[in-house]
Amino acid sequence: MRRFAFILHPLRLDDFARKFPFTRMLPDPVVERLFSVVPPLKVAHVTGVRSPAGEELEGWLIGLPLTPRLILESPYPRVLAKLLRAGRMAEALGAEIVGLGAFTKIAGDRGVSLSRMLKIPVTTGNSYTTATAVEGALLGARRLGLDPAAATVAVIGATGSIGAACCQLLAEEVPALTLVARGRERLEELRDTLQERRPDGRFVIETDIPTAVRSADIVIAVSSSPDAIVAPEDLKAGSLVCDVARPRNLSRLVTERRPDVMVIDGGVIEVPGADADMGMDFGFPPRMVEACMAETMALALAGRLENFTLGPSVDPDKVREIHRLASQEGFRMAGFRRFERAIADTEFDRVRELVSAHGPRVSRSAVVRPAPVRS
Secondary structure (H helix, E strand, O other), X not given: OEEEEEEEOOOOHHHHHHHOHHHHHOOHHHHHHHHHOOOOEEEEEEEEEEOOOOOEEEXXXXXXXXXXXXXXXXXXXXXXXXXXXXXXXXXXXXXXXXXXOHHHHOOOOOOHHHHHHOOXXXXXXXXXXXXXXXXXXXXXXXHOOOOHHHOEEEEEOOOOHHHXXXXXXXXXXXXXXXXXXXXXXXXXXXXXXXXXXXXXXXXXXXXXXXXXXXXXXXXXXXXXXXXXXXXXXXXXXXXXXXXXXXXXXXXXXXXXXXXXXXXXXXXXXXXXXXXXXXXXXXXXXXXXXXXXXXXXHHHHHHOOOOOOOOOOOOOHHHHHHHHHHHHHOOOEEOOOEEOOEEOOHHHHHHHHHHHHHHOOOOOHHHOOOOOOOOO
């Protein structure tokens, strides 16, 4: 029996109500302040996970009761102290490896300091998240009738750890990439690196999101922004958007107001084992988890007890390796999903037919909206 632990935290204030229903009766600021002083706690026991070779896995989900805002705005030593306490809880439970979820893997030095303080290895899960982001976006684009080899792709959050690795992998698949982030200097460094590796590629840098995505056929959103940053009117008709970010970079309003755009989630994975039980409601169907958690689970099942993905960058070779290893252990993409529900093939057909009926671009008047939305 292999064992793992995964540290997670609420992405939104209403997530507290999944575990503590009484919080629905309290004002949001009170909930945030109240839980900011609560120590890490065991929130679920994962059971029934079994690889095709018969190896069994159990694990524990350890909750860090901090919102994204508090994690990003608090001094890192304070956040690290809470992470260390959660990591030691994982050790005491018998976990052989611990993974970092959501903003716990963004804060500070992205797990490096924590790994030096614990007796068990740490991983952020960013390698498998990257693998599934690229795989999902390219598969979804083909299903929509887009040829990646002839498409323009925009990566929002291109200079982040996942974004930069996505760009490096995509540069091998597509002829044109628009690199989107706030810092121009880092964008220029990434562009130069990509241009060296693929001299015939076209790599454009952009700091304005609407400008970047206006002509993009495929958009991969991996920004660490705590708020939605892509508005319905920004997107090209007939485009595919793979939203990998948690919290999401797109609000539900994009789907509601842009029936001519296909939005898919990135990084949703089905785990092996007919009786696999995650022990809590993630908003997914049974046996489905985020790719970052799946990376931790796959490493544990394979006996790869090492600090696999740490620090500010993701190695493309490790992305390929974890994709192979996870497949070997029985993990696979959970089809196409959007806001935790399955997307039928007919939805892809509907988008294609709508765009075909209205020409290459649906006019602005066809966008269902009361006003532009940024959050």
